[in-house]
Amino acid sequence: xxxxxxxxxxxxxxxxxxxxxxxxxxxxxxxxxxxxxxxxxxxxxxxxxxxxxxxxxxxxxxxxxxxxxxxxxxxxxxxxxxxxxxxxxxxxxxxxxxxxxxx
Numbered sequence: 001x002x003x004x005x006x007x008x009x010x011x012x013x014x015x016x017x018x019x020x021x022x023x024x025x026x027x028x029x030x031x032x033x034x035x036x037x038x039x040x041x042x043x044x045x046x047x048x049x050x051x052x053x054x055x056x057x058x059x060x061x062x063x064x065x066x067x068x069x070x071x072x073x074x075x076x077x078x079x080x081x082x083x084x085x086x087x088x089x090x091x092x093x094x095x096x097x098x099x100x101x102x103x
Contacts, residue, residue, distance in 0.1 A: 005099070006096065006099055006100060009092060009095060009096050009099065010096065012092060013089065013092045013093065013096065016085065016088050016089050016092060017089060019085055020082065020085045020086065020089060023078060023081055023082050023085055024082060026078065027075070027078040027079070027082065030071065030074060030075050030078065032053065032060070032061050032062060032063070035060070035061060036055065036059060036060065036061060037061065038051060038053055038054070038055075038061060039051075039052045039053045039061065039071065039074065040052055040053075041070060041074070051064060052064060052067045052070050052071050052074070053067075053071070
């Protein structure tokens with residue numbers, strides 16, 4: 001494999017790692033550990049967002065009563081997205097390794 005093709009794979013790998021970092025950061029928001037970032041759900045690009053969390057009297061996010069299962073579902077979606085992203089990164093790493101080893 002030539003240098004340009006390898007460089008393209010390395011750029012793609014960095015992009016995939018950046019996406020994994022974003023997913024992990026967003027997933028941390030779902031723990032509701034005293035932060036003020038709200039969680040909402042939006043279906044489609046033209047629809048409204050529906051809040052899953054609201055701020056309590058201590059200015060921390062808490063789940064709105066009756067929406068606990070929605071938050072659980074969001075957590076499962078993020079876990080699956082993170083695992084998928086890790087698999088993509090692993091496949092790219094293998095491809096790069098194979099392209100740079102000459103036997």
